[in-house]
Amino acid sequence: MMTNGHAQKKPDPCSFIIFGVTGDLAHRLVIPALYNLAATNLLPDRFCIVGVARGGMSNEELNASLMKGLRQFATRPVDETVAKRLFECVTAVEADPKDPDSFDKMASELKEREAARGTGGNRLFYLATPPGAFLPITKQLARTGMLAENGYWRRIVIEKPFGTDLDSARHLNAELLKLVDEHQIYRIDHYLGKETVQNILVLRFANGMFEPIWNRNHIDHIQITVDEKLGVGHRGSFYDSTGALRDMVPNHLFQLMSLVAMEPPIRFDAHSVRTEKANVLAAIQLQSEQEALHNSVRGQYRGGNIGDTVIEDYCKTTDVKPGSATETYAALKLIIDNWRWAGVPFYLRTGKALAAKRTEIAIKFKQAPFAMFRDTPIDQLSQNYLVISTEPTEGIELQFNTKVPGPTIDIDGVEMKFRYKDYFKAEPSTGYETLIYDCMIGDNILFQRADSVEAGWQAVQPFLDAWKKAGGAGLQPYKAGCEGPEAANALLTRDGRSWRKLS
Known part of the structure; x- marks a missing residue:
């Protein structure tokens, strides 16, 4: 659109x-x-x-x-x-x-x-x-x-969901393609109808200030968060057979990841854009089951309060099996094994019954040298983030350091914020308008292709296999209304990094 x-x-x-x-x-x-x-x-x-x-x-x-x-x-x-x-x-x-x-x-x-x-x-x-x-x-x-x-x-x-694992996704693709051609299939993901998500390509490739530094030389790591305040609610039967990983990662989070990490397409058309997105997902480093356990955290919420709402234990939810080992929270560390992103970790997290509803991509830039400020009272510089947010408010935020007014050298972090609703006065939408319109005009640039779907499932399959074998072992409880299981923090702290706060 x-x-x-x-x-x-x-x-x-x-x-x-x-x-x-x-x-x-x-x-x-x-x-x-x-x-x-x-x-x-x-x-x-x-x-x-x-x-x-x-x-x-x-x-x-x-x-x-x-x-x-x-x-x-x-x-x-x-x-x-x-x-x-x-x-x-x-x-x-x-x-x-x-x-x-x-x-x-x-x-x-x-x-x-x-x-x-x-x-x-x-x-x-x-x-x-x-x-x-x-x-x-x-x-x-x-x-x-x-x-x-x-x-x-x-x-x-x-x-979605398009399959429940790699084998089922391959089977579904193969069977559908016996009946219709690929150009007739529109695998829809409503996250890609959001203005800020579509704007990622414009932000990256239409701005000379960002395009040259969008690589391993300048970016330390990237965090992608899709968190919800709501519990499972009346979807117990569906969710208990699905879980946070299947429900969110191969589709929503990987779509965001592919837009952030893809190479510039040779032209802005469906074939070129979707090819580069598929290439990124295919380049995700495949992990052994042991590595998958080391580089992931899965959790399940317990009862608590979120504002005035009382959330009961996940396992007490209607249609959830007693003693279920289904995860309601998933956090992963992934590496894209290509020239642009070599050595840059991508941290993904998603969960239910958390402290805040938030969907964002946070690009953390490498720290500037501190040498010239060593004789000042500054202990450390604030972190430099570019944050692309789709929920609760669509917009872009840039965090950087500046001097505090006064006779001494004091440095503090500040934020510059752009909000779609303030600048463009756009009418509220469902997120489906763009996607339905594109279906009717035959533009499938925002829709997944078969190879992209399968590449996404291939990347998460080691986690699915490892978690299935582990059963309830390793499932981390967390209280509804918090920021997730404590073990998720260790996923980053062991690398000398930390998650951005949800609230």
Whole structure:
């Protein structure tokens, strides 16, 4: 959706087909994002929404359900005229992969709807479903010809998690690519829809002050943090079979890492950018299981208070197995084994029920020589960080040293802060607007390619294997509302470094 100041083009006429339209994801994020696109006139002039549910539902019932969800989860005041225009094109259809005949009926109904709305044959299938449904749905769509590109484009959007380990990711990729071409698959990660995340490439490659120093000669280490204050809540069943590592690292954290660490692409297009991102993930040094245990920490939260909210022990959460060894916190030390980053550690951490909700990338620059200040009362210089933050506030912060006013040489650290909301006055968004728009115009620059997905799982597989063998041994408890297990601090202190404080 980056436009270099040019007007954004309208997408081609199309049908937007949502599987799992009655679910939480569709109501909280997908529909509010479509509304925001409609409000900014970025939907096609000829457009329709087709909601697919396994149970029967009338058009009126679906329309009312989506309108109720929009009013609840909209990121801006709802304009009734815009909402009515969006939902007047809603159609409900029934389809279940366990009933192949229902997909034959769906194919017929979809053609009728396309003819009535004049949307042509362009189709965007959005799978807002549990991961186990990705392949069965795609197989039925392919069998009935609904994914065949005969003069029209046909695209399929797949949410995370894309696989649960390296073998399952490879299997899913291989099976999908038997049914559709790679250019038709949009593996979505909503973190990449955030303005600050997209801005990483501009910050790095459009500024002469940063591009020359973005390497091992000037950078000491990089920290990537994606922490949440909330506990697992009602997602106990899903989370207990997934854990913090699977849930966050191969997708969210590695996407941030690849943007920070990638080489400059030869041009700003999907193939070039995605190739460089995949190369970075492929260059992550593979660790033995023993090294993986040494270079990681996994924790599980115990009961505590976060503000006025009481958080119970993870193992007391509904649908969590008693005595579960699933981690709710993961911290890793990784090395990218290439010329630019040789010897520069990347520290990644993510967890639930922590002191603050924060997503940030902190680039720590090497310390300047202290020699000329040795005869002053200064004990040490403040650390130099460039911090790219997406939550709770999107922006960029630069920390550096300056002289304190007065007759003596006193030095203190100061901060320069840029906040998107202050400078650009942008409307609040879900983070999905850019990604959905890009799907409709066929720009997959922000979406993962098969080789990138597999490279990410390959890098975390040693940790998965080592933790599985260890069972509950090594699982570090931490109190809800703190900054994570104490062992995570040792991961950095043994290298003479420390985590940035969350609050």
